[in-house]
Amino acid sequence: MATSTVENYIKRIFMDQPTGTGLMPLGRLAKIMNVVPGTATTMVKTLSESGLARYRPREGVRLTPAGEKLALHVLRRHRLIELFLVRVLGVDWSEVHPEAEELEHAISDKLLARIDELLGKPAFDPHGDPIPSAAGKLSRSRVQPLIACNAGARMRIARITDQDSRFLRYANSHGLVPGAKLHLKDRDAQGDSILVQVNGRKPLNLGSSAGAKIMVEPHAKARTKRAT
Amino acid sequence: MATSTVENYIKRIFMDQPTGTGLMPLGRLAKIMNVVPGTATTMVKTLSESGLARYRPREGVRLTPAGEKLALHVLRRHRLIELFLVRVLGVDWSEVHPEAEELEHAISDKLLARIDELLGKPAFDPHGDPIPSAAGKLSRSRVQPLIACNAGARMRIARITDQDSRFLRYANSHGLVPGAKLHLKDRDAQGDSILVQVNGRKPLNLGSSAGAKIMVEPHAKARTKRAT
DNA sequence: GTTTGTATTTTGAATACTCAAAATGAAAAT
DNA sequence: ATTTTCATTTTGAGTATTCAAAATACAAAC
Structure with missing residues (x-):
């Protein structure tokens, strides 16, 4: 073990x-x-x-393949627990990470299976990250960091990569949550910033480091079943 | 820590x-x-x-007092988790113990508080054991092992002390669960067995070792001698 | 091609937990 | 009172994890 x-x-x-x-x-x-x-x-x-x-x-x-299998198993536990905490216990998604970090090592496979069922075998965790299947398959979609997009692009937030709860809270308060529609209104290469509009909100300026943490994907395409 | x-x-x-x-x-x-x-x-x-x-x-x-405080804290986590698993996740009460044994060390106080609220600040776990309060108070009731009772006694099952899931499953299948009403119909000192009737069921013979694991308490206001 | 700098590895030591087996203490049996 | 027995403690050693600091390898700069 x-x-x-x-x-x-x-x-x-x-x-x-x-x-x-x-x-x-x-x-x-x-x-x-x-x-x-x-x-x-x-x-x-x-x-x-x-x-x-x-x-x-x-x-x-x-x-090695054995290592990857284990990694996917741990990741599955982590993400399923995160989603469980959000959906069943009403914990805020920005606070869920450290909790799952501990529980992921303590939960049994049996209990995990129960949680999986209860949640309806979800495909994504509250941050928008894909949950590996019980068999160890991880669906990788074509997402990219927000800073990599062209001006004018209309995307949807897939996930926030940073696990720091301060940043997550900040993102949250500006509507930057997985699933939110987003319009990249302008880029300023010199000023190292981008201007985005989230849903119908006031346009927001983001630095490149923040823009790198926000992963987006095309939102016109048909999607698999969504978490949350 | x-x-x-x-x-x-x-x-x-x-x-x-x-x-x-x-x-x-x-x-x-x-x-x-x-x-x-x-x-x-x-x-x-x-x-x-x-x-x-x-x-x-x-x-x-x-x-020491500090040790008891810690013990009560751990016990609280354990029992609250057990009840949570039974009530929210539908895990069978006979299988809940080993699971809680792991999780009790991984859960945060914050999450525990949430669970406590969700369950309505319960006083007893699924085995009938009292859950220490957040402040560290443990309500001790006057319970005694079933074998210590006199023939003819009418009691209620308070809890099953054995944590072995085989025994718990056995008890379960015969209706020997916390809260069940029970009539001690006869005792056979020579044969080392007792005859009990659970609710309206068929009378059941139990050996003394099984009878020692089943803790009962007075069922109405009738006062028996207390065990603590 | 020698020097400098940085990343990496090695070495020695610490903490937390455990076992096997020898040593010790104290009660029970003679 | 001495021996036997049993519980408990001590000693020495092993696993898992970590750090600090010395040693080493390699690339970059001169």
């Missing part, structure tokens, strides 16, 4: 490496995990020995 | 020692915790150093 520490390492390696080809350098992993570099090295060796990752010294890590 | 291991030790010490005066011998604690005796000794020293217990070498342990 993987400890919750191992589960966390595996999860973060997976999340920070959507492009399957590259290795993740250990310095980066150490930053993500808030440990000193040496700790990351030690841990990655252990992961490697237990067959969850492949490790090239001085280059980086990559998950 | 107490680790979940510490929380478990404290909880079990508390539960196995309702009579405040006696010390719990470490051999007993070791059995309860499924560790070798030496481990219990080491752990109890640690608890003692952190002010949660008082330890007399060769005699035993007792919780």
Whole structure:
């Protein structure tokens, strides 16, 4: 059985490496995990020995198929729990992340299945992130960061990538929530900012770092069943 | 912050020692915790150093007020979670214990408060055990084991003390659930068995070990001698 | 091609928990 | 009073995780 520490390492390696080809350098992993570099090295060796990752010294890590399977399992637990907390317990979506971070390691598969059913086998969590299926399939849609869009684009918010609750609260208060329709009215390359209009609201200026955290997708297209 | 291991030790010490005066011998604690005796000794020293217990070498342990406070807090989490799983998620009450055993260490106070409200600040868990209040008060009622009752007694089941799910399932299937009315029709000291009738059902024979696990309480205002 | 700089790895040590087995204390049996 | 027995404690060691700081490798700059 993987400890919750191992589960966390595996999860973060997976999340920070959507492009399957590259290795993740250990310095980066150490930053993500808030440990000193040496700790990351030690841990990655252990992961490697237990067959969850492949490790090239001085280059980086990559998950093995077994590692990816575990990562998807943890991610499923995390996102299903988040949605459960929002929908059943009425917790605000901006506060749900740290809670799920703990519970994801404590919940049994049996209980998770019950929650899944109760929620109607949902496909997305409250942040708009896709929930891996029980079989371990993750639907990847074509989303992009808001800053990557052209002026004039009309999109829909798919999710907010930042898990920091301050930013989530800010986003929330301006209507920047998954599902919201959004019109990119203008871009200012020099001023490093973009002007957006959310639903019918007052236009809002966002810096590029904020714009990078907001993932959008074309909203004309037919969509799969939505969470929330 | 107490680790979940510490929380478990404290909880079990508390539960196995309702009579405040006696010390719990470490051999007993070791059995309860499924560790070798030496481990219990080491752990109890640690608890003692952190002010949660008082330890007399060769005699035993007792919780300090701080330890009792923690124990009640853990117990509250455990029992509230059990009730939540039964009521909101429809998990069978006989299967709820091991689940809560894990979740009780992962849930935040904030989330617990939400659950408490959702359930209407309940006083008893699905096994009939009282749920400590947020302030740490535990209502102790006058309950006693079924085998301690006289023939002819009419009682109500308060709770089942055994947490083993096989026994719980057995009890369930015979209507032996908290709240059920019960008539002790006969006792057979030689045969070591008692004959009970649950609600209107067929009379049922129980051995003394089963009878010891079923806690009952006076059903009307009739006063029997109290057990605490 | 040597120096400098930065990322990574190694080493040594700490904390929390556990076990196996030897040592000890105290009560029970003789 | 001495021996036997049993519970408890001590000792030594192992796993999982972490840090601080020294050692090393490699790329970039000179």
